[in-house]
Amino acid sequence: MKEIVVISGKGGTGKTSIVASFAALAKNAVLADCDVDAADLHLILKPDIKQTHDFSGGKKATIITEKCIGCGKCEQICNFDAPKFDGPANSTAERTYTIEPFSCEGCGVCVQFCPVDAIEFKDAINGQWFVSETRFGTMVHAKLGIAEENSGKLVSLIRKQAKDIATKQNKEMIIVDGSPGIGCPVIASISGADLVLIVTEPTISGKHDLDRVVELTQHFKIPAAVCINKYDINTKITKQIEKRADEISLKIAGKIAYDTSVTKAQIAAKSIVEYSQNGVKEQVTSVWEKTLNILK
Amino acid sequence: MEKNAVIAIASGKGGTGKTTVAANLAWVIAEQEEAVQYLDCDVEEPNGHIFLKPKINQSEKVKVAVPDVDLEKCIGCGKCGQICQYGAIVSIKEKNVLTFEQLCHSCGGCMRVCPSNAIKSKMLDIGTLDCGKAGNVDFVSGKLQIGSVRTPALIKKVKEQIKENYIAIIDAPPGTSCPVVETLKEADFVLLVTEPTPFGLNDLKLAVDLTREMRLPFAVAINRCGMGDNKVEEYCQNEEIKIVMKLADDRRIAEAYSDGEMIIDVLPEYKKSFIGLYENISRKLKE
Known part of the structure; x- marks a missing residue:
């Protein structure tokens, strides 16, 4: 079984858009959307949700107003400025503390040191994850709760579920849609993958960000390849990216031209290879075939 | 404006x-x-x-502060590993503490609970x-x-x-x-x-x-x-x-x-x- 992660x-x-086309072309893969805080793959794959599970990646502190004596110990020891002296009065204090949920990182230090045990520490529900059927096979995806944390843990959980399903269904491949950036959800998406396909664009920003993400894959020693999307927007920078890839032995999985049918396919809730009939369909197919070759 | x-x-x-x-x-x-x-x-x-x-x-x-354990002072009580919610510090057996700096959120919990003052902070580049x-x-x-x-x-x-x-x-x-x-x-x-x-x-x-x-x-x-x-x-x-x-x-x-x-x-x-x-x-x- 092989796992390809697209970041x-x-x-x-x-x-x-590329992952949706890969899903259509692979025919025998399990799909996973690991862009958990802005997931979009479901808009194209229209999953029929079969299982829904709550996800808890950690705990959150809450102050029990009736017990709080307003001593300020929690505020003094919290490194995240989460306790606020804005709670209502109770029988012992004129004002009490509350924990600002956006700031609480669930470390539990206040819980440990509160002199009157006024702080509860409960599992936080950070989101939900789903197992669904799509026209291209089983898909594991998730929805991180609004303003929630622990996206890295959710990503790891989705990849594990996808792997278990692939084993059970005897599938040869897992295709993962990753998230932008180089931080915790990205690291959780790529660790231990068989191949990372990096989709870039020929802009100075794209080139700059490509350098950083390649460095990340090298740091974690994960094989990587690059695909240049909308390559004809700036052919000069496309050449620079190709040259750079050559210098650092980054394999190139192909180029895809800018094409308005890509947006039209998205509006029609279709993958590019289902919707388009022209060159862009062939280019995406060629990127898929090259990716498979690199994987071998 | x-x-x-x-x-x-x-x-x-x-x-x-x-x-x-x-x-x-x-x-x-x-x-x-x-x-x-x-x-x-x-x-x-x-x-x-x-x-x-x-x-x-x-x-x-x-830089952020992460734990630096002095094993000479450690009494092996395991309190640091118990308070850490991120798996960034683990007391494995008697007087042996492992730290995983990249998992640390710098909450300072381990340093506060350590009864033998064995944990100091050191700075990690981020x-x-x-x-x-x-x-x-x-x-x-x-x-x-x-x-x-x-x-x-x-x-x-x-x-x-x-x-x-x-x-x-x-x-x-x-x-x-x-x-x-x-x-x-x-x-x-x-x-x-x-x-x-x-x-x-x-x-x-x-x-x-x-x-x-x-x-x-x-x-x-x-x-x-x-x-x-x-x-x-x-x-x-x-x-x-x-x-x-x-x-x-x-x-x-x-x-x-x-x-x-x-x-x-x-x-x-x-x-x-x-x-x-x-x-x-x-x-x-x-x-």
Whole structure:
């Protein structure tokens, strides 16, 4: 079983459109959307949700107003400025503390040191994850709750579920849609993958972000290849990216031209290879075939 | 515009034009002879410097505190491992403690619970902070070190550079999770940049939910108008969300962007769009 993870560094380079086409071309893969805080793959794959599960990646502190004596110990020891002296009065204090949920990182230090045990520490529900059927096979995806954390843990969980399903269904491949950036959800998406396909675009920003994401794959020693999307927007920078890839032995999985049918396919909720009939369909297919070759 | 206003430019979806809007807006504000700062909080992939081309006059490493265990003093009680919620410190057997610095959130819990005072803090690099000037725009940017996951901690450092009596334009990271929350905290106004496509709309809805959850005033800018459908505008109408700017789907903008050029320099006809945006935000701030 092989796992391909599609990431980009810079956002909006076309990851999800390419993953949807790969799903259509692979025919025998399990799909996973690991862009958990702005998931879009479901808009093309129209999953029929079969299972829904809550996800808890950690705990959150809450102050029990009736017990709080307003001593300020929590505020003094919290490294995240989460306790606020804005709670209502109770029988012992004129004002009490509350925990600002956006700031709480669930470390539990206040819980440990509160002199009157006024702080509860409960599992936080950070989101939900789903197992669904799509026209291209089983898909595992998730929705991180609004303003929630622990996206890295959710990503790891989705990849594990996808792997278990692939084993059970005897599938040869897992295709993963990753998130932009180089931080915790991206590291969680790529660790241990068989191949990372980086989708970039020929802009100075794209090139800059590509360098950083390549460095990330090298740091974690994960094989990587690059695909240049909308390559004809700036052929000069496309050449620079090709040259750079050559210098650092980064394999090139192909180029895709800018084509308005890519947006039209998205509006029609179709993958590029289902919707388009012209060159862009062939280019995406060629990127898929090259990616498979690199994987071998 | 009100001095000290903090305006965050965000979006759920990546690549919708946050940096283009933030950089050009900051430039236009400077041209109105107002004191303005541009702060790049997209610390995983900062790109503002490509367009604003600042002269950096101060660059410093950003560090966070992580535990440093003195095994001589350790009595092997295991309290450090019990309080740590992140698996960053583990007491494995008698007097042997392992630390995993990259998992640490710097809460300080282990140091506080240790009864034998065996844990001190040492500093771990998480990235760099650059400050400088781009024309009359005060420029600040954070750059996360490769392999670090301490995105919110670095964003906090970038935001500490917000100056008094300046209008602060903050370029936010994409998404809706902790790095974005850290960036938007205490903003006076959030501008959500989107594009008229199904992905743009889906991620805009998530970003709207986030700003509402955080009780922040916000409005929408639509980039690449004409590339897709009308659903973003319909959604904004139904939700009574103000659209404060529309930028056309103009291949020349994409080309200028690709070369790292400022739109208002290369295509001066768009300057009035950014001045209009500035006036619209000023008006919204007074409401």
